[in-house]
Amino acid sequence: MTYSIKEIFFTLQGEGAHSGRAAIFLRFAxxxxxxxxxxxxxxxxxxxxxxxxxxxxxxxxxxxxxxEMVANLVDKIWCDHTENQNRKYxxxxxxxxxxxxxxxxxxxxxxxxxxxxxxxxxxxxAPIGIDWICISxxxxxxxxxxxxxxxxxxxxxxxxxPQQFESLDxxxxxxxxxxxxxxxxNLIKCVVFCQTNPKWSLSLQTHKIIxxx
Numbered sequence: 001m002t003y004s005i006k007e008i009f010f011t012l013q014g015e016g017a018h019s020g021r022a023a024i025f026l027r028f029a030x031x032x033x034x035x036x037x038x039x040x041x042x043x044x045x046x047x048x049x050x051x052x053x054x055x056x057x058x059x060x061x062x063x064x065x066x067x068e069m070v071a072n073l074v075d076k077i078w079c080d081h082t083e084n085q086n087r088k089y090x091x092x093x094x095x096x097x098x099x100x101x102x103x104x105x106x107x108x109x110x111x112x113x114x115x116x117x118x119x120x121x122x123x124x125x126a127p128i129g130i131d132w133i134c135i136s137x138x139x140x141x142x143x144x145x146x147x148x149x150x151x152x153x154x155x156x157x158x159x160x161x162p163q164q165f166e167s168l169d170x171x172x173x174x175x176x177x178x179x180x181x182x183x184x185x186n187l188i189k190c191v192v193f194c195q196t197n198p199k200w201s202l203s204l205q206t207h208k209i210i211x212x213x
Contacts (some may be wrong), residue, residue: 002065003100004029007058008074010081013091014207016134016150017172018117022082024074024090025213029056031095033121033141046121046138048154050179053095071108078114088114098124098145106130119152120145137165152203154178155190166199174203 006027013023030036034044036054041047056062060077064070078088090109092101097118106129109116117132122145126133133148139160147169153162155175162175175193177186194202207213 001067001100001102001104002063003067003070003105004056004063005070006053006056006061006095008060008077009213010077011213012207013089013117014205014212015176015203016152016174018089018132019203019206021089022087023117024078024088024114026070026074026090026092026097027051027053027058028092028094028097028100029053029061030099031121032099032123033096033138036095045140048178048180051093051095067102067104067108070105071112071114074109074114075112085113088112089117090114091117091119093119096121096124098126101127101130103127103129117149122146135170143168150174152176153200155193156186162193162200163197173200175200176203176205179205179208 006029008026011023011025013019013021031053033046034049060073074090098120106116115131118130119134121138121141122135122143123141125144134150134152135145135148136152136154137143139157150172151165151170152174155177175190177183177190190202194200
């Protein structure tokens, strides 16, 4: 399988339970809920995406013919930044990472000692072996991955409420304010929601706050 990757870079995880943790981010190209082209946004299932996942022209982006090629590069990037080999962590995102992640990919990264996290829209079942599964449901899209490490609900989504997911088998439940022209209002709504629904915790995009990739 050829892996189409938009970018790979070293940073801190900005969201959720692992916020602030050193991580490699690997962004796959392509998504099943939006083409990524602005002219198609109005008809997309997910209309609030804030990420460029089109093409393979980002940092370390490209088409990789084997999982080993990806794993070797990821390991090199990690080792270029730190000598610590005990906390290797990679976040696979997109687009939609589960369009491409397969058993050889998982095995190759595990052989390099990485804990593998994904950030997915939940419309595709995750293969066995992923260590941390974060699902962010989108209005109008089915949820097939109904268990995992954290469910992250971007709030608000009109006519789509987070409480409907409370019975699913997730370890953590996060509310994250939608990053649009109403961000400050959305943030207040999220704070109030967490105060009145203590099953949920607030997640902020801290990488944007501190201005890192």
